[in-house]
Amino acid sequence: MQRVHVWDLPLRVFHWALAICVIAAYISQNIGGNAMVWHGRFGLAVLGLVSFRLVWGFVGSTNARFINFVRGPGSIKAYLRGQWSGVGHNPLGALSVVAILGVLLALTLTGLFANDDILFEGPLYALVDKSLSDQLTKIHQWFEPFILSLVAIHIVAIGFYVWIKKQPLVRPMLTGWKEVPAASGSVIQEPERSRWGAFLFALAVALAVVFMASGQWVAPNAGY
Ligand code: HEM
Numbered sequence: 112m113q114r115v116h117v118w119d120l121p122l123r124v125f126h127w128a129l130a131i132c133v134i135a136a137y138i139s140q141n142i143g144g145n146a147m148v149w150h151g152r153f154g155l156a157v158l159g160l161v162s163f164r165l166v167w168g169f170v171g172s173t174n175a176r177f178i179n180f181v182r183g184p185g186s187i188k189a190y191l192r193g194q195w196s197g198v199g200h201n202p203l204g205a206l207s208v209v210a211i212l213g214v215l216l217a218l219t220l221t222g223l224f225a226n227d228d229i230l231f232e233g234p235l236y237a238l239v240d241k242s243l244s245d246q247l248t249k250i251h252q253w254f255e256p257f258i259l260s261l262v263a264i265h266i267v268a269i270g271f272y273v274w275i276k277k278q279p280l281v282r283p284m285l286t287g288w289k290e291v292p293a294a295s296g297s298v299i300q301e302p303e304r305s306r307w308g309a310f311l312f313a314l315a316v317a318l319a320v321v322f323m324a325s326g327q328w329v330a331p332n333a334g335y
Pocket residue numbers: 122125126129130131133134164175199200201204208211212262265266269280281284
């Protein structure tokens with residue numbers, strides 16, 4: 112066996128922060144009333160995290176980069192036939208990563224302009240007219256079952272790998288390190304680690320997106 116540093120620290124912090132914020136946004140929305148302010152805040156945090164991850168997918172370390180794990184149908188078929196060897200996301204898991212990020216992006220962007228006809232409005236509601244806001248609100252609500260299903264599939268899939276296939280995937284997402292069999296004695300190339308410059312760039316983009324989305328430049332002190 113060989114010990115490989117598979118997930119960098121920013122990616123791990125991103126993952127667990129995303130899980131917490133998505134669950135918190137869902138719970139606060141179900142509570143409703145005054146908790147909707149928190150739904151909006153957690154939604155903004157999700158948008159910031161997804162923005163960070165999108166940039167990190169281009170400038171992050173080897174296993175974080177989309178180009179190294181998003182694959183076509185040929186690779187997925189090969190993976191299903193057991194002909195895949197790698198240490199990052201497998202080609203099938205990559206589909207769920209892209210789907211989760213895409214649906215969260217659609218949910219958060221539509222939520223910025225949404226309204227509930229009573230008390231709550233998204234932070235950029237003032238930029239659109241009521242009928243467009245109503246349409247975006249419908250799309251926002253329409254995506255909810257998708258994210259719930261994707262998260263459920265994600266957790267069931269992780270459970271399947273951990274308990275049935277005996278692949279401890281959760282610890283690497285906590286520590287960054289994964290034990291992998293070194294095929295026929297060869298050494299697996301250590302993935303490139305993340306760099307500070309790239310991290311600060313991705314963080315700056317994420318903070319800028321959150322600032323723009325928070326509506327502070329439209330109506331300062333609007334509650335976000
Ligand atoms: C709302 C809850 C969750 C969301 C939205 C979520 C989302 C994601 C995303 C987007 C990734 C891809 C990571 C990346 O490349 O950036 C991922 C990977 C992963 N998640 Fe989650 N996650 C959630 C909950 C969980 C939970 C509860 C667990 C543990 C039981 C978990 C375990 C993992 C693991 C182990 C991976 C890496 C899979 C691999 O080895 O390819 N996730 N998750």
